[in-house]
Amino acid sequence: MADNKFWSDIVTKLDPYVPGEQPKLANLVKLNTNENPYGPSPTVAAAITAELGDSLRLYPDPNADVLKQAIARSLDVDVSQVFLGNGSDEVLAHIFQGLLKHEEPILFPDITYSFYPVYCGLYQVDFLPVPLSKDPSIDKDLSINIADYQQPNGGIIFPNPNAPTGKLLSLADIESLLRMNTESVVVVDEAYIDFGGESAVELVGRFPNLLVTQTFSKSRSLAGLRVGFAVGDAGLIDALERVKNSFNSYPLDRLAIVGAVAAIEDIDYFEKTCEQVITSRESLAAELQSLGFSVLPSKANFVFAKHPDHDAARLSAGLRKEGIIVRHFNHARIDQYLRITVGLPDQNQQLIASLSRLLD
């Protein structure tokens, strides 16, 4: 559609994020958007059912206190250190507007969550992409080197594990980064942390410039409900609350609030399903390697893999013909990789069987 005289200037400059495809066909093996192969805890449906009925006519609690309290208890932080949003994408948007817009450009990896540059466009935040490492060894290639972030900046943000690489930065590295960068906010986007990483939440009390974001969409299996949060110093959280309360007073609906509380309180289910995903990931990575793929060491619920003899776009198209969807990014440096979500064991087997045929 052509530009329109009624648009604000900013609109013509926007280059919106394109999410992974949400196909409406049945029976697809959907390994493209890093959803959890296991459903949410059964306690979620029970909690939501109990909230149905007359109370839907009433506004939710604008602060969603019961959910903040449940998160605070779960992560052993204070309620004043928790900020909630309608998905971690909304939380991140408020962070870009409220905490990352300064004189200096913000820093993030050149290969990372592709929503970051989109937020920069929306809020007119300058940014400087910092290249991931280049190394012939698959284990050392495409890594975040914290030394590269030792330069003037208006803030630093990266996913840990990084997406779409799946590579994890150690807590020691994050602590070093925080020590050498005390004058701007460091945001650690932990969408995938529960699949084998160590959370930086435990550093929050010691670093007033650290903000950690997490989501209920991955390890809590509630992508359909849209709940994300940030944990950090109360001063940072206050900025986010001010932005949120100037944007949308009630972003979390009643059902999302009670569903998320149920999910975070069912620790056994959470631990069991994360463990199953981790086990499947390791099997999947091994089987891909036995087919000749190079697989980056992943601590997420997906793997990032390339084959020395087969073009990734062709493999992706071939899988699609067999009803299997994976993610392929048409970007320099990673255009020979496939990002494959860890599915149920039999979905992973279908993928491996299809790939075997395609490689023949």
Added chain:
Amino acid sequence: MADNKFWSDIVTKLDPYVPGEQPKLANLVKLNTNENPYGPSPTVAAAITAELGDSLRLYPDPNADVLKQAIARSLDVDVSQVFLGNGSDEVLAHIFQGLLKHEEPILFPDITYSFYPVYCGLYQVDFLPVPLSKDPSIDKDLSINIADYQQPNGGIIFPNPNAPTGKLLSLADIESLLRMNTESVVVVDEAYIDFGGESAVELVGRFPNLLVTQTFSKSRSLAGLRVGFAVGDAGLIDALERVKNSFNSYPLDRLAIVGAVAAIEDIDYFEKTCEQVITSRESLAAELQSLGFSVLPSKANFVFAKHPDHDAARLSAGLRKEGIIVRHFNHARIDQYLRITVGLPDQNQQLIASLSRLLD
């Protein structure tokens, strides 16, 4: 909390919206936030229950097509003319950022939805409040006069019926306003239109600069679910989609989508409950008048009333002691008014009985 060196400049300037209180006490007669006294259609709970379970692990459709289609069918517009958001507050926020930020200030009534100046603060949109009429007659006081909007502007926005007055502008007046204001967007915020007003949606096809917003929180009784929408020319909707897709790809969760579809399709229930609210409003207004109140003629699900001999703040405090909450605004020109949501018939009776005692 004190300002913080990590905050973006904009944060220190924000003066966030304060929503009506959501008290957590039981047995209150809650007539302060214009919720519907009747619960949502019973089809809503059924639709949500059917969506529970494994599908919550999957992202929702980022475009919520089934809901756009249901709204388009209901209002007889094209799907390309419908924009959805997480509550009409989110829709309005995107409108301020995407369509109302221009060289000239935007215009809105001096007495209106108090979120408008907050959005202006968040997006740095200049605005000029246009005074409502001053007239000794209660029927002519506090009205929007469209002639006052005949001045250079970057956009015009007002609720119809206006809040907190409840006064309705006729469709003929809105059409005149559109005819004399063709170079900027006119936003008609119809949160309360279904309680006796005539929607401007029917003008959308003829005016490329008209945008109408509505919500599921009032007449559809789903404040707890957070769904709002805008209807307008596809060129305006495209601007909002670009902003939304740069902010949050999936603002509507799976349960909100299916719940809202069910609500908009149950036309009989909708018409019946709106009719009941209208009948109760007229009774309530008559009873307030018989107690000596002046009541603005309302086409919303609330009334705005003042008493010549009794201070509104004192009346509000007195009602509160009896477990009845109404809204009092401590602003010039309206500080002697109470805004009272139309409740169930017996809640309205409790209110009248309490007021009778307080006036004695």
